[in-house]
Amino acid sequence: MRLLNTNTLEVVEFTQKRPRYAILSHLWENEEVLFQDIKDGHASLRQAIKDGYEWVWIDTCCIDKCSSAELSEAINSMYRWYADSCICYAYLSDPSSGDPNKFSCPRTRGYFKDSRWFTRGWTLQELVAPRRIKFYSEDWTELGTKSNLREIITEVTGINEDVLLGCTSLSDITVALKMSWAANRSTTRVEDMAYCLMGIFDINMPLLYGEGTKSFKRLQEKIIHQYEDYTILLCNAPQPNRTPCRCQFDIRG
Known part of the structure; x- marks a missing residue:
C-alpha cells in the first residue's frame, strides 16, 4: 500500500505495518485528483494536516494504474484499506445550496438524497468500511459525520444504523440484504459492479475486464461456496446502463 506524506508529498510504499x-472517498470526475493538485494544496490534504495526519491515501495518486497486477491487488485490498483508516473524507461533489452545516434540516436531507455519491458502486464499501467518516460538500464545507448523519444515511441507502456504526458485523447480514444495498447503484464498467462488491462479501478474485456480466457470475459462485446462502441466486446479473443486482423478492421482512 502506498501512502502520501502530507508534509513532503512523497509517496511511500508500506508492505507490512x-x-x-486518512483516506479519501470521491467520485471519479472528468478531472481527477492528480499529483499536481496535491502539490497545489488539495483540500483533502489540507484537511488531513489540520486533523493531525502525516499520511493520506488517495486512489489517483497512490495506485499505479499502468500495472494491472497492482490495480488488481489494490481493488482486492480496497475494503481493508478503508476499514483500517483512521478517518475517511467523503467528498460529495454535487453543487450545494443553502447552509449544509445544519445536518438536521430538510434542505441537507434533500442534498444527501440527491447526491451522486450514494448512487455509485464503489462508494458502497467506502461508506460501510471506515469506522469514521466526515462528509464534505462541493466547496469542502463539513456536513457532518457518519455517526451524526446515520439516520439520513440509512434513509438514503437502506443500510441499518447498526451496520453503519460497526455494531453489527457484515458476516451477520444475509447475502440478499447486502445485495439490496447495491440495487440502485451503478458503475461505468459492468464488470466493476461485481468487483466493487468483493470487499462487502470478503471475496478475492482476479480482475478480467472485458468479461462483462461473467464477473457477476464468478462473484456469485464465490459467495455460494463461502457462505452457502442460496438467496444470491435470486439476484440478477447487472446489465450495462441498467440498475444492477436487483433482487426478485422483498428482503425487508
Missing part, C-alpha cells in the same frame, strides 16, 4: 492515515 502501516502508519496512521
